[in-house]
């Protein structure tokens with residue numbers, strides 16, 4: 571990994587806190603130029619100022635705004651070598667309780683936000699004949715998790731989109747990977763914990779929570795090999811193998827009768 575990121579340019583969407591911010595911090599440590607993107611300008615300004623990064627406020631679920639902000643940043647920065655799509659949220663709960671608006675929000679931010687950023691940056695990457703797009707999915711993007719119907723739907727969509735895009739743009743020298751983190755200590759996870767069904771909380775007592783910096787370092791170390799799926803925990807990699815090769819065993823582990 572030595573010097574792999576040095577003097578390159580990375581754009582980190584969802585970069586003002588959590589996993590995105592940790593990726594931005596790690597890239598800066600490795601000599602990469604970084605632009606952080608998110609909605610809240612005040613948080614972006616303070617974090618980017620602290621780290622010495624550039625920043626742009628944008629809502630990635632709004633395609634017109636994203637396309638315009640990307641065009642402006644291309645003028646200022648030139649074309650990035652790395653694009654990280656970390657904007658996203660989880661609103662867990664039984665489908666009986668999750669509202670239609672909450673289902674739409676997860677799809678709009680997690681899936682469409684990712685697809686919109688890819689679409690907005692792709693012409694510049696094609697012209698550059700290279701670049702690496704990393705879309706953040708989840709372990710919930712490779713296996714159906716109890717209490718996460720809407721979230722898993724949106725993250726499976728990220729996986730399908732990313733796999734198809736990887737095939738579509740390989741000929742231009744552009745790489746596409748999908749990061750599937752397990753539970754990671756972030757402000758987003760704090761919010762998610764407030765609404766997890768009891769079965770999920772009980773099951774998670776045994777599950778390790780990773781630090782965002784660990785996820786960021788694992789990802790950046792993996793990218794030079796151009797893997798498609800990046801899963802930063804051993805538990806997660808084992809569960810992914812079970813999901814592919816022994817789904818019956820995984821079903822017995824993950825299925826839980828509803829509590830009410």
Ligand SMILES: NC(=O)c1ccc[n+]([C@@H]2O[C@H](COP(=O)([O-])OP(=O)(O)OC[C@H]3O[C@@H](n4cnc5c(N)ncnc54)[C@H](OP(=O)(O)O)[C@@H]3O)[C@@H](O)[C@H]2O)c1
Nearest residue numbers: 584586587588589608609610629630657658753754756758
């Ligand atoms: N933490 C975990 O345990 C975990 C596990 C698996 C997967 N993930 C995935 O990893 C990604 C990052 O999660 P996290 O836990 O780091 O979340 P987080 O702490 O809530 O950070 C989310 C970041 O995305 C930005 N963002 C949210 N909605 C946005 C929008 N519509 N447009 C632009 N920016 C937006 C937020 O800033 P603003 O609010 O200011 O926009 C913030 O910078 C998400 O896709 C999440 O689903 C997380």
